[in-house]
Amino acid sequence: MTSPAIDSMQLNSFTLRLSDISSVDLEKLHALSMSVGWPHRSEDWQFLLEIGKGIAALDDIDRVLGSAMWFPYGDDFATVGMVITSPRLQANGAGQWFMEHLFRKIGDRDLGLSATRAARRLYLSLDFKAEATVYQCQGEALEPPVVALPAESVFRPIQLSDLAEIAVLDREAFGADRSVLLGRLLSQAKGIVLIRGGQISAFSLCRRFGRGYVIGPVVAPCDADAIAVVRPHVAEQAGSFLRLDTREKSGAFAEFLARSGLFVFDTVTSMSSGRHWPPASDSKDLNPRIYGLASHTLG
Ligand SMILES: CC(C)(COP(=O)(O)OP(=O)(O)OC[C@H]1O[C@@H](n2cnc3c(N)ncnc32)[C@H](O)[C@@H]1OP(=O)(O)O)[C@@H](O)C(=O)NCCC(=O)NCCS
Known part of the structure; x- marks a missing residue:
């Protein structure tokens, strides 16, 4: 028998908008990477923002719920990184959406990245090929x-x-x-x-x-x-x-x-x-x- 509800709420009704990552508060990006257990300090984010480009996803009240960045090397290659979806939004298609936007910005370059276990399926679905293991x-x-x-x-x-x-x-x-x-x-x-x-x-x-x-x-x-x-x-x-x-x-x-x-x-x-x-x-x-x-x- 199901217990009677005391109260109810609708989750996952967030509306996300994408912004250029350079316009986003550094501490909010830092909080995002900490939310998925990554060790980056604010200074590490700062360095990445100075050398790379990217997008961040914000909700109605400007909470940062996602990020994705790319780092151009020469004219024809880039690495992709800092791809994060806030845990509360994962497995709802946001990662896929970030990557589609990122690809439009990156244009015609060959790409490389380091995929975590959680991200492997996402990148395989985007036609990335597994090349080597990093220890x-x-x-x-x-x-x-x-x-x-x-x-x-x-x-x-x-x-x-x-x-x-x-x-x-x-x-x-x-x-x-x-x-x-x-x-x-x-x-x-x-x-x-x-x-x-x-x-x-x-x-x-x-x-x-x-x-x-x-x-x-x-x-x-x-x-x-x-x-x-x-x-x-x-x-x-x-x-x-x-x-x-x-x-x-x-x-x-x-x-x-x-x-x-x-x-x-x-x-x-x-x-x-x-x-x-x-x-x-x-x-x-x-x-x-x-x-x-x-x-x-x-x-
Ligand atoms: C990896 C990550 C960005 C994926 O974001 P997301 O918003 O959940 O991605 P999507 O909802 O678009 O899912 C994309 C695919 O990955 C799958 N997926 C999502 N989370 C997963 C998980 N934890 N384990 C396995 N597969 C997962 C989805 O099912 C989907 O596959 P499908 O299209 O075959 O159904 C997110 O899990 C994350 O931020 N993880 C922690 C940080 C991280 O590892 N970043 C990746 C750096 S390379």
């Missing part, structure tokens, strides 16, 4: 294991004047031109470059993000070089919360992360629309490859 490794950093530097190599702190050279490496590894993003990151991150034969063979950046620090991007031709540019950051952050997102499932780099206290916390899926992204890579061919993502959102 979100994090934890309280330990004093990293001692490792020998690769032969004939030295490392030093990154300098602003390294931008052009690291942008070339990054482009080869990432498959699109991220020089604008790298320039912005250089102004707020610490970085390491590995030099061999007078040229930069690998680099890494480390910045404040979320609950602590994130190491990324990390670009290197092989595990040994990747470890060489990541190790100094781990040593500096020992005792702090540290994160690195990588597509390396096993091998020396993945083992190094685990021995440094960074364990797999979650996974997301790299997905592409248009050309394959990220580009296929193999540590045996010694071409630069992405060992650490800048972030899920930025690729």
Whole structure:
């Protein structure tokens, strides 16, 4: 027998309107990402708003109930991220609606994104293809294991004047031109470059993000070089919360992360629309490859 109703109300009668995300109050966006358990600080949102574009969904009384952003890299590629529907509205078609609007704004570009489990079905229905698994490794950093530097190599702190050279490496590894993003990151991150034969063979950046620090991007031709540019950051952050997102499932780099206290916390899926992204890579061919993502959102 059903209990008699004391009172009733109609839920999900929200009328949403879309606005340019740059016109929306930062703290409301921050509250939205916290509502789905994401670790972004206001400062992390601020950075994304400065480098990306997007839309936000508001209700009649200006509560922010959704967001979606994109980040152009060069003329023909972008990543999509910060796609959020407020928990109270999920599974009602809002995510699909945001993405259709975003696609109209983005125009004719190839796209890449990191899909959470909750979002996979949404992106598959929009013809994105699953390409690779990303392992979100994090934890309280330990004093990293001692490792020998690769032969004939030295490392030093990154300098602003390294931008052009690291942008070339990054482009080869990432498959699109991220020089604008790298320039912005250089102004707020610490970085390491590995030099061999007078040229930069690998680099890494480390910045404040979320609950602590994130190491990324990390670009290197092989595990040994990747470890060489990541190790100094781990040593500096020992005792702090540290994160690195990588597509390396096993091998020396993945083992190094685990021995440094960074364990797999979650996974997301790299997905592409248009050309394959990220580009296929193999540590045996010694071409630069992405060992650490800048972030899920930025690729
Ligand atoms: C992922 C997210 C944006 C989807 O938004 P939404 O408004 O619920 O999406 P829609 O209602 O348009 O649903 C799109 C599809 O995903 C499915 N879906 C929605 N929520 C889901 C969930 N939690 N688990 C599995 N599938 C889900 C829907 O059933 C629908 O599939 P269908 O068209 O085959 O029926 C929302 O769940 C969210 O904000 N999650 C937390 C943050 C997040 O993970 N963002 C994605 C970053 S990549």
